[in-house]
Amino acid sequence: MKNSVQRLGNIAVVGLKAISRNKLRSFLTMLGMVIGVGCVIVVVAIGNGASQSIQSTINSLGTNFIMVFPGATTASGARIFTGNSTLTPEDGDAIRTEAPDVAYVSPQVRTAAQVIAGELNWGTSVVGVSTDYPMIRVWNVAQGDFFTDSDAKAAAKVAVLGATVSENLFPNGNAVGQTIRIKNVPFKVVGVLERKGGNMMGQDQDDTILAPYTTIMKRLSGKTRIDMLYVSARSADSVQAAMNEIDSILRQRHRIGPGQDADFQMRSQEEIAAASAQQMNTLKTLLLMVAAVSLIIGGIGIMNIMLVSVTERTREIGIRMAIGAKGRHVLIQFLFEAITISIVGGLIGVIGGVGFSRLVAVKAGWPIVVSVESILLAFGVAAFIGVFFGFYPARKASRLDPIDALRYE
Amino acid sequence: MVQPVIEIHDLTKVYQMGEVEVRALAGVNLIIDRGEFVAVMGPSGSGKSTLMNILGCLDRPTTGTYKLDGVDVSELNRDQRAVVRNAKIGFVFQSFNLLARTSAIENVELPLLYGETGWTRQERHAAARTALIRVGLAGREEHYPSQLSGGQQQRVAIARALVTDPAILLADEPTGNLDSRTSEEIMGIFQELNEAGKTVVLITHEPDIARHAKRIVHVRDGLIQEDERIQQYRVAKRGIPPPFAALAQETR
Numbered sequence: 001m002k003n004s005v006q007r008l009g010n011i012a013v014v015g016l017k018a019i020s021r022n023k024l025r026s027f028l029t030m031l032g033m034v035i036g037v038g039c040v041i042v043v044v045a046i047g048n049g050a051s052q053s054i055q056s057t058i059n060s061l062g063t064n065f066i067m068v069f070p071g072a073t074t075a076s077g078a079r080i081f082t083g084n085s086t087l088t089p090e091d092g093d094a095i096r097t098e099a100p101d102v103a104y105v106s107p108q109v110r111t112a113a114q115v116i117a118g119e120l121n122w123g124t125s126v127v128g129v130s131t132d133y134p135m136i137r138v139w140n141v142a143q144g145d146f147f148t149d150s151d152a153k154a155a156a157k158v159a160v161l162g163a164t165v166s167e168n169l170f171p172n173g174n175a176v177g178q179t180i181r182i183k184n185v186p187f188k189v190v191g192v193l194e195r196k197g198g199n200m201m202g203q204d205q206d207d208t209i210l211a212p213y214t215t216i217m218k219r220l221s222g223k224t225r226i227d228m229l230y231v232s233a234r235s236a237d238s239v240q241a242a243m244n245e246i247d248s249i250l251r252q253r254h255r256i257g258p259g260q261d262a263d264f265q266m267r268s269q270e271e272i273a274a275a276s277a278q279q280m281n282t283l284k285t286l287l288l289m290v291a292a293v294s295l296i297i298g299g300i301g302i303m304n305i306m307l308v309s310v311t312e313r314t315r316e317i318g319i320r321m322a323i324g325a326k327g328r329h330v331l332i333q334f335l336f337e338a339i340t341i342s343i344v345g346g347l348i349g350v351i352g353g354v355g356f357s358r359l360v361a362v363k364a365g366w367p368i369v370v371s372v373e374s375i376l377l378a379f380g381v382a383a384f385i386g387v388f389f390g391f392y393p394a395r396k397a398s399r400l401d402p403i404d405a406l407r408y409e
Numbered sequence: 410m411v412q413p414v415i416e417i418h419d420l421t422k423v424y425q426m427g428e429v430e431v432r433a434l435a436g437v438n439l440i441i442d443r444g445e446f447v448a449v450m451g452p453s454g455s456g457k458s459t460l461m462n463i464l465g466c467l468d469r470p471t472t473g474t475y476k477l478d479g480v481d482v483s484e485l486n487r488d489q490r491a492v493v494r495n496a497k498i499g500f501v502f503q504s505f506n507l508l509a510r511t512s513a514i515e516n517v518e519l520p521l522l523y524g525e526t527g528w529t530r531q532e533r534h535a536a537a538r539t540a541l542i543r544v545g546l547a548g549r550e551e552h553y554p555s556q557l558s559g560g561q562q563q564r565v566a567i568a569r570a571l572v573t574d575p576a577i578l579l580a581d582e583p584t585g586n587l588d589s590r591t592s593e594e595i596m597g598i599f600q601e602l603n604e605a606g607k608t609v610v611l612i613t614h615e616p617d618i619a620r621h622a623k624r625i626v627h628v629r630d631g632l633i634q635e636d637e638r639i640q641q642y643r644v645a646k647r648g649i650p651p652p653f654a655a656l657a658q659e660t661r
Contacts, residue, residue, distance in 0.1 A: 003527030010522040021510045319506045322467065323569070324495020324523040326488045403467050406506065 011329050015336035018309075026341055029305045032298030033345025033385070034352060037378040040291040041353030044374035046360065047284035049367035054280060058273045060196060060205070062137040064103075064236050065269040066243055068229040068250070071262055085225035086263040089213065091253055092130070092229050099245035101238040104132035107213045107226040115209065116181040117169040124165050126182055126209045128216030129230070136232040137196075144176035144191030151190075152212040155219065159187040163195040163206040180209075185219050187211065239268050295378075298345070299385035306338050306393035317397050318405025331398035338390020339383065346382030350375050412479045414576050414608050415441035415464065420473035422459050422631075433459035434470070435631035441577075441610065446603040446642075448611045448622035456631040458581075461612045465498055465579050466490040478576040495523050499570025503582035505562040507554040507569075514550040517541055517568045524573060540568035544598055560591035567598060577608045584618055596621040597645035621645055 019026045070085040089107045096105040109128040114121055131149050134140060147158045159180065166175045175189050196205040217223050233242035243266050250264055251257070310317070317330055354370050361368035422434040433456045441447055451457040462468040463475060466482055467490070475483040482493050494500075507516045517537035521528045528536070541550060544564040554562050563583060570578055580599065584592035600621060603609045611622055619625050620643040627635040 003525065006527040006529075007522065007524075014522065017511075315506070316508055319508065320519070320523070321491065322465070322494060322500050322506075323520040324491050324573075326491040326523070328488075329523055403462055406467075406502070 007329075008332065011333050012336045015333045016340060018313075018333070018337050019340060022309075025305060025309075029302055029341050030345035030348065032301035033295075033342045033382055034298075034349040036291070036295035036298035037346045037349025037382050038353035038356060039294045039349075040288070040378040040381075041350060041370065041374050042357050042360070043287040043291045044284070045353075045357040045368045045370045046366060047280065047287055048369035048371055048374075049361075051277065051280040051284070052369055053367040054276050055273065057198065058269060058276065061269055061272075062139075062230070062232060063269075064233040064239050064242075065136065066231040066233060066239065066246065067267045068231060068246060069265045069267070070225075070228070071265040085223075085227060086254060087226050087229060088224070089217075089226055091250060092226070094253060095229070095231060095246055095249055096132075098249050099242060101234050101242040101245055102231055103234045104135045104230075104232040106130040106133040106136055106230045108133075108228050108230060109213050109216050109221060109223060109226050111216060111221045113182045113220070115165070115169065117178060120169050120171075122165055122168040124162075124207050124209055126159075126211060126216060126220065128213030128220075129210055130213060132232070133210065133230065136230045139196060140194055141191040142194040144189070146210075147190055147212055152214050155212060155214040157185060157187045157215060157219065158190045158211065160191040160193055160210040161189055162193050162208040162210075164204055165207060165209055166192045182209070182211075183220055239270060243268060292381075295381055295385060298382075299342070299389040302338055302342055302386065303389035303393060306334060306390055307396070309337075310334065310393045310397040313397075314400060314405050314408040317400050318402050318408065321400070321402035322406060327398040329398075330400075331394045334394035334397050335387065335390050338394065339386035342382045342386030342390070343379075346379045349382065350379060353378070411443060413440045413476075414443045414445075414478055415439065415610070416474075416476040418474045420460075420463065420470045420475060422456075422463065422468070423471045433631055434463070436473070437628075437631070437633055439626065439633060441608065443608055444603070444606055446600070446609045446611070446621075446623045448613055448619035448625045449628060450613060450616070450619050450625055451628035452614060455628045457612055457614075457628045459631075460628060461579065461581055461610075464577075464610060465500060466493045491523070492525060495520055496525065496573060497576040499567075499573065499575040499578045501563070501566050501570050501578065501580040501583045503585035505554070505559070505566045505586070507562055507565055509554055512551045512553060513541060513546065513557065513565045513568075514538065516554070516565055517572050519569060520573045536572050537568070540572040541565070543571060543602075544568045558591075559587050560594055563587065563591075563595050564598065567595075567602075571602070571607075577610055578602065579610050579612075581612045582614070583611070584613075584615070589617075592618065593645045597647045600645055601647060617643075 068087065070087050092105045092107045095102055106129045111126050112123070113126050114123050130152055131146065134146050141160060142163070146160055147156065151158050159182070161169070161175055169175065169180060170178060175192050178189050179186050180189060181187070193206070193210070198204055213226065231242065231246060233239040246266060247262070251262060254263055256262055320330060357368045357370050360366055417437055417439040420434055420437040421432070424431040424433055437460065449457050449460060459468070463470050466477070466485070470483050473483065474481055477493065478497055482490065485493065508519070514534065514537045517540050518533045521533045521536060538550065541547060544567050546561060546564050546568065549557065549561065554565070557565065578599070584595055587595060596618065599609050599611065611619070613619050620639070623639055623642050625637050625639060626633055
């Protein structure tokens with residue numbers, strides 16, 4: 001037993017020596033494995049990073065979040081979105097009071113404006129919301145306070161600045177208490193929001209000014225309809241119930257019978273997340289397939305080289321057999337050589353892949369998540385490929401007839 | 410009675426070449442005792458290569474028996490024959506058959522890698538070193554075959570054949586690729602080993618080389634035609650310089 005283990009070790013060393021005797025060729029063969037494994041790791045890292053950042057931006061939208069948009073109106077049989085909103089602030093009030101599974105509701109009206117503060121000015125979007133908005137979006141003020149219900153009732157000229165706007169208009173950071181002019185209407189800054197970052201489309205969510213929707217509608221845009229409603233369900237489990245309640249309340253208020261096309265649409269956070277996750281999965285699968293192909297090509301490279309190597313070393317195999325190597329000794333030698341090439345190649349690929357992922361993260365600023373699973377998977381596949389593609393050439397070598405092999409030129 | 414090292418009875422070998430049956434050996438009887446130096450001679454096509462393949466356990470006879478060192482090896486399978494080759498036979502080939510890009514000592518160690526007895530690295534090294542000293546190559550352990558002359562390469566091959574202390578040395582045209590002076594040296598080594606008690610079987614077609622043996626077996630048409638004992642065999646000028654010869658004496 002000890003003897004055969006020792007012999008196995010000796011034969012393994014023979015395989016290793018064959019690799020070191022043909023350094024360039026072994027290296028080139030390894031390169032196939034390096035690229036394949038590296039590819040898998042980088043691709044999975046980029047895919048994971050992208051889907052994680054999308055998930056986190058979706059989460060940054062708020063909690064148990066439902067968006068209600070004005071929808072298609074049926075005008076003379078043609079279903080079109082006319083641009084005229086069907087939603088009113090009263091719809092929001094009704095949902096808030098009547099739907100038991102709804103926790104918060106905020107209308108949203110948006111208008112673009114050039115904002116002036118002293119000598120500085122900044123073009124941004126001014127968004128009218130209610131006092132529920134910070135709760136829905138889980139978005140707190142960093143300085144000062146959010147405006148109050150009485151501000152909203154009175155259509156008071158108060159504003160809360162996004163972090164980007166605050167930086168641009170008040171570089172010294174003393175925004176709270178100052179006055180800004182939006183379309184020549186003076187607003188008092190009561191607070192500055194904490195930083196939220198980019199959204200799914202890459203837009204800066206902090207480049208915004210929040211004000212009471214009543215103020216925006218009366219004093220800036222003159223609109224009587226709102227752009228959309230932000231709703232927050234009481235819990236993650238009650239999102240579906242809340243959506244059903246909203247549907248029936250709005251149908252009743254807009255006098256739309258059941259079965260008829262609604263003049264509004266709803267999207268829950270879950271649906272948005274699921275849709276984007278599905279897109280990400282398609283993308284990830286595609287990338288993984290490309291990476292898998294490169295792994296297989298690497299494996300075929302190993303098989304190719306091992307076959308050449310067996311032919312080239314027929315004489316050597318003959319000598320070894322003549323002096324007492326059994327078929328399986330030759331098999332083990334060549335198999336070990338193939339496995340070593342692919343495992344060492346795999347290791348270099350792992351190191352290279354992780355390194356390259358880091359480089360991409362730093363240089364391109366992409367979110368990169370290198371997962372242990374992808375490393376183990378790529379490495380395991382590399383080892384498997386070594387065995388799989390190394391076995392045929394090794395078996396071919398082990399089946400040679402020593403007489404023919406010795407005579408081979 | 411001392412058991413002969415090689416005992417062959419009614420050995421035949423028939424190759425099937427498509428439709429045609431080729432009878433390479435047509436009933437060979439041969440007994441070689443321990444310590445003999447036998448040259449097997451014959452023109453090409455005589456069956457001497459086939460005989461050598463069977464003697465070397467590289468091939469199996471079609472019929473007949475072959476006892477090597479008292480063990481019937483005519484019915485062994487591939488793996489069993491590999492074990493016999495490793496333990497009982499030391500091959501020396503015409504074209505040396507050393508592994509390229511492998512040092513002399515590693516070439517000599519090679520048979521020990523596959524042996525049934527486990528050898529440690531140190532033991533392998535020591536055995537290979539001793540074998541190299543025996544063939545007069547002390548100091549050349551780390552040379553690659555490409556750095557050695559033909560004669561030196563053949564000596565490495567002989568050392569490799571010796572390292573497992575086999576029952577027979579089987580040399581197939583060992584001087585075929587060497588000039589006459591180097592051939593003489595190599596034959597000297599074989600004679601010296603034979604004098605030390607090794608059984609040597611030499612396959613050759615050159616009468617000059619065969620004259621170094623103590624017995625010549627002539628093979629023709631798959632049969633042994635003549636079996637002559639040579640009283641006045643040719644003694645080769647010994648190739649091993651005196652200091653190494655003394656060392657070689659010690660290691661026996």
